[in-house]
Amino acid sequence: MRMDPLRIGMIGCGENAKKGIVTCIAMTKLARVVATMDVRLDLAKDLADEAGIGVYTDNVDVLLRHREVEAVVISTPHNLHVPLGIKAARMKKHVLVDKPVATTVRDAERFIAACRREGVLLSVLFGKRFGADMEIAAALVRRGVLGRLTGFSLVNVRRKADSYWTGGYTNRVKTDWRTRKKTAGGGMLLMNYSHNLDAIQNLLGLEPESVYAQHDTFATPVEVEDYFSVLVRYKGGAIGTFLGSSATPGGLKTPDCLYGTHGTITVDGTVRYFTRKRIKGLRRGEWADLPLERGSHTAGMRLIENFARAVRGKEDLIVTGENAVSSLRVIEAAYASQKSGRPVVFT
Ligand SMILES: NC(=O)c1ccc[n+]([C@@H]2O[C@H](COP(=O)([O-])OP(=O)(O)OC[C@H]3O[C@@H](n4cnc5c(N)ncnc54)[C@H](O)[C@@H]3O)[C@@H](O)[C@H]2O)c1
Numbered sequence: 001m002r003m004d005p006l007r008i009g010m011i012g013c014g015e016n017a018k019k020g021i022v023t024c025i026a027m028t029k030l031a032r033v034v035a036t037m038d039v040r041l042d043l044a045k046d047l048a049d050e051a052g053i054g055v056y057t058d059n060v061d062v063l064l065r066h067r068e069v070e071a072v073v074i075s076t077p078h079n080l081h082v083p084l085g086i087k088a089a090r091m092k093k094h095v096l097v098d099k100p101v102a103t104t105v106r107d108a109e110r111f112i113a114a115c116r117r118e119g120v121l122l123s124v125l126f127g128k129r130f131g132a133d134m135e136i137a138a139a140l141v142r143r144g145v146l147g148r149l150t151g152f153s154l155v156n157v158r159r160k161a162d163s164y165w166t167g168g169y170t171n172r173v174k175t176d177w178r179t180r181k182k183t184a185g186g187g188m189l190l191m192n193y194s195h196n197l198d199a200i201q202n203l204l205g206l207e208p209e210s211v212y213a214q215h216d217t218f219a220t221p222v223e224v225e226d227y228f229s230v231l232v233r234y235k236g237g238a239i240g241t242f243l244g245s246s247a248t249p250g251g252l253k254t255p256d257c258l259y260g261t262h263g264t265i266t267v268d269g270t271v272r273y274f275t276r277k278r279i280k281g282l283r284r285g286e287w288a289d290l291p292l293e294r295g296s297h298t299a300g301m302r303l304i305e306n307f308a309r310a311v312r313g314k315e316d317l318i319v320t321g322e323n324a325v326s327s328l329r330v331i332e333a334a335y336a337s338q339k340s341g342r343p344v345v346f347t
Contacts, residue, residue: 103185146260
């Protein structure tokens with residue numbers, strides 16, 4: 001299917017813009033970066049050089065008025081996603097925003113409403129949903145490997161280097177936004193878990209009923225949490241458990257696990273399953289691996305291709321503002337539960 005590439009203006013040219021987004025855009029013929037913007041002009045120039053273009057600025061109004069720009073990708077500190085996104089929508093630019101869509105559900109809803117009012121698309125960089133592992137897991141769930149869903153567990157316990165909080169993984173940008181509640185919205189739970197939670201909740205079509213959580217900041221000089229444990233009861237009965245830490249030496253890499261009355265599926269870039277049901281073409285009563293060949297950049301590229309095709313009216317948007325809020329709803333409730341010491345029950 002031939003299509004004019006979507007012309008993207010990049011807002012925020014920090015670590016993820018460089019190591020993730022621009023790489024994914026370069027992999028597809030359906031989109032290209034035509035201008036870059038960062039409050040630090042040197043970073044905007046560096047990314048423009050990498051994209052092979054001569055258009056860069058430190059003024060967002062200049063980028064938004066640029067006649068070539070049809071859509072923006074926003075990759076800035078979390079608290080800027082909504083104000084910059086609404087500004088772009090008002091200039092009739094389609095918006096693809098880095099995760100999380102916002103730091104509060106209320107702001108996310110304002111953002112969604114603004115994009116709807118202006119007639120532009122809003123999508124969120126939840127690339128994990130496009131991973132081959134998630135697609136295979138979804139197919140296994142549809143084929144009945146689990147039987148009745150009873151729950152899932154997400155465990156991500158590791159130690160981020162102290163330098164992460166002020167320089168990310170690459171030290172591209174010296175900053176303290178990750179350390180503060182006001183600018184980051186939260187720690188490991190919001191920064192890292194929103195990906196896994198978004199992917200699993202959407203894969204299983206889960207809607208939360210109640211959330212109970214505890215978190216703390218044990219070993220990192222930051223305002224946001226470095227350890228948390230969350231328990232979610234979903235409508236229909238399934239129970240989600242997730243545990244994470246950014247300050248645990250040694251750590252433990254555990255796959256995301258889905259559980260049911262008849263089987264288990266594990267997902268972590270590869271997929272394994274165990275089922276006691278008789279299903280054509282699948283093993284029964286023993287663990288089996290399923291082969292994969294796609295990496296995370298390919299998943300990001302596929303998300304960008306879906307966004308580009310959706311802007312051109314050629315297919316439906318997969319990650320919408322509306323369905324991207326579901327993980328934020330649970331995360332916001334988890335922070336509220338910690339504060340009150342009680343479960344948050346959704347009405
Ligand atoms: N770093 C990663 O590995 C990673 C991975 C996935 C997603 N993300 C997401 O990417 C987003 C950015 O994170 P990062 O790690 O790249 O942070 P970063 O600090 O490296 O980059 C943020 C950039 O935004 C710029 N900026 C600040 N205010 C701005 C404004 N008003 N207008 C335009 N630009 C502005 C900064 O100068 C900086 O270059 C976040 O939503 C984060 O959750 C990061």
